């Protein structure tokens with residue numbers, strides 16, 4: 001099965017090599033140095049300013065999203081959530097669950113997040129704006145510069161779930177004044193699932209996290225920060241993923257992170273150009289992340305095509321649920337992919353459409 005999914009994704013051979021080793025005991029100086037080196041590389045990739053605090057969680061991305069909400073905010077705060085799809089909507093559910101007051105910028109189907117969409121929310125002083133960089137369920141890439149400007153003008157903190165955008169699109173914590181970045185191992189980093197990462201600005205950590213007693217023992221950020229002073233985590237981390245991560249960041253920085261982003265962009269552009277001539281498939285008009293190409297099926301046959309590709313061609317794409325079922329399927333460009341694979345996918349897609357038509 002060739003996997004064009006959005007996470008877990010196809011891993012690089014060097015990662016598979018690391019993943020095949022024994023998992024060592026981790027309360028050692030060697031593991032501590034590995035983690036501290038990883039952290040320095042991570043912060044370089046993110047352009048994280050000095051004073052940034054890192055949290056290495058063993059959990060999927062949603063746990064990191066939830067932990068950010070309850071470690072950073074309490075009943076005194078009101079947050080603004082940009083809800084343009086399934087993943088951002090999770091923040092709405094998380095805030096409701098934890099009794100964090102919130103307003104929601106709801107995007108309609110196909111709607112682009114523009115400055116005027118935020119204007120109605122200008123009067124209230126929000127503690128923070130919470131958004132994703134790339135709403136994975138629709139493929140929309142948000143204008144973080146515009147959101148950052150809104151935050152600066154309204155003295156709000158900026159919380160970004162960059163889980164599916166990091167390594168696929170440019171990202172700069174310093175330039176965009178981002179106060180929290182949430183990442184996960186199984187998307188653009190192309191590692192096994194199991195770890196998530198949070199990077200907190202000094203002001204968010206000092207003014208909020210240090211003053212909040214979170215309703216969780218496992219996810220208390222203060223414990224993670226304290227332990228990380230010596231390169232350790234409070235509880236057993238996904239040690240294998242930690243080794244994959246160190247290796248991956250070394251590879252990425254060897255080339256330069258801009259090269260990794262440019263490679264993903266080239267793959268996305270190549271694929272989009274190939275399928276431009278298929279008349280029953282189109283691509284949304286809002287800005288897209290390099291991480292994926294959402295395909296819109298005007299015949300509503302997206303799920304049939306997804307099944308044909310899976311069963312007859314051994315090609316795995318990412319289907320959509322809910323209102324988008326049958327209308328949209330997504331092609332991931334993150335992970336280990338090549339232009340030759342795009343060529344094969346384009347050819348298989350055209351054959352699958354012809355099969356569907358003649359069936």
Ligand SMILES: *Cc1c(COP(=O)(O)O)cnc(C)c1O
Nearest residue numbers: 060061062087132136163164184
């Ligand atoms: C994948 C993803 C998540 C996290 O999902 P998990 O299954 O909990 O790892 C969160 N946000 C975005 C934007 C994602 O793409």
